[in-house]
Amino acid sequence: MDLADSVLQGERLALARLITQVENQTTAGRRALDRLFPHTGKAHLVGVTGSPGAGKSSLVNKLALAFRHPATGEPPRRVAIVAVDPSSPFTGGAVLGDRVRMRDLAGDPGIFIRSMASRGALGGLSASTAAVVQVLDAAGFDLVLIETVGAGQSEVDIARLAHTTIVVEAPGMGDDIQAIKAGILEIADILVVNKADKTGVEHTERALRAMLELARPEKMPYTGSQHSPQHEELDENEWWMPPVLRVIATEGAGIREVAQAIRDHGEFLRHTGLWVQRDRERLESELQTLIRSVLMYRWRRGVSEDLYQDVLTRLVERSLSPYQAVDELVGMPVE
């Protein structure tokens, strides 16, 4: 029996091994992905991003526990955590995070944690993460929490992998104009103010709400759980108004409300058809990333090293401009 079959049957060791193969983009990893892909599309993918030091890891840990041990009326969910660190291109800094987590979550077969250190040859970290998330989806995890460090473009790209994006801030980080960027708020479905016992929490929350209104001026409020969804009655102009939720992640305060907001948002996406739309956008973005890498790989293989180095040298000598260099190496397509 191959790795993919073992993964479909829920074997944990096979899962860990296969993810390594997928990360390293081995031939076996790719074949397994082809085999597993028809089984994907079921998991709820939740991206968690925000300023460094806002307490994303604690929040993610506590959310995982909340979905494992939900309040009455909710079934326990199988939860995978993928911790992605795009700000560390040189060192595999995410490993430490795993160790810290182990204390809370180790030993529960319904939880699986993976750090992304490797970025693969084709498509970089974003493509590697997409592939790993697909494996976890196929392996039957109901919820995949994708945690990123920082709040730059790479985090926005990775957040695009998710159905639901949570942006986490904390007092003292998010309260100046430059810290909370409208860009990151435009991708936020749920806002969390962590460390809500610290001074300045009202200020941070007010700033977030103000920026949110700025970022989504045209969108109508939508109150997730009070809404009784009936597909045919839905107005296309109905919008999700991102809730702003206070949390003290280290103490577990406010976590159930965030978990409920995630469930509500999942329902909202399904009932409005946005689930399918985001799925399509995500897969298209992944496809484009892979194609870009393949084209580059193929081009580089077709150009002689001598020509490449010669053009580069003339560029450094300023006897060719960058556009002229591109012209010599591939020919410019745009008039």
Add this chain to the structure above:
Amino acid sequence: MDLADSVLQGERLALARLITQVENQTTAGRRALDRLFPHTGKAHLVGVTGSPGAGKSSLVNKLALAFRHPATGEPPRRVAIVAVDPSSPFTGGAVLGDRVRMRDLAGDPGIFIRSMASRGALGGLSASTAAVVQVLDAAGFDLVLIETVGAGQSEVDIARLAHTTIVVEAPGMGDDIQAIKAGILEIADILVVNKADKTGVEHTERALRAMLELARPEKMPYTGSQHSPQHEELDENEWWMPPVLRVIATEGAGIREVAQAIRDHGEFLRHTGLWVQRDRERLESELQTLIRSVLMYRWRRGVSEDLYQDVLTRLVERSLSPYQAVDELVGMPVE
């Protein structure tokens, strides 16, 4: 007379206009870049990155003033500031920064400030920034300060544009393990602890020094200004040990020391030959970005919309895997 000539003759309005053309990658913009490129390679490019809220803009403003009005013995320098915001893919949020700056710097013809909002069609924000920096270099600015928001992968990419990279932190942001990433420290040539009047400054400084040692274990100390450089005597194994400098940017305290460290690092790069090496790496990275974009553009033009949409639909239906989809659209090059 065309825009490029006017720029070479120091006309400010022509410069502003040309930068817009270059950002928008118009044909005229490209021609002008070809014309200007032989005049580049002289400016000292300084990247400034660090956590949101660390006070990068204040530092950059005060550095610009310090280079305009230096202590005795130094000539005043012409300074350009490029403010880049990769975390804001949707809105041109950097404009506000310009206005705030105007108060200090407006009216000085030796200072030019530009926000990067547009990312151009080919190569995104990193390529646009590279092109704008080239225009400023050709226009005769001695120093180009490239300020980025945040500390993610995009910031690392943009910092690669620079000869000298400054990483700015502040007490209360940089003092937990996750906040200061080894990755960003590996690209730092100068570390600045801003807001040095706040509590926790010793802690932040200690953490930075510890992370620095972790990030560059093998590198030998190099004391910039005490060193008397003689090119032929230099040991290839000589290294720049990034100084950690305390600053209160809003009050101007410590700014002259940072300016001196920038000058020292410039000397170090020139004497060790690293200036040329970084120039080559920067131009190669720019070349690769442009080639990637051209290949993608050309491929997309050659694929029928029907085929593309059909493959995408089968991907969404899970009847094709991502790798199989790439195979149908371009053929996979890797066995």
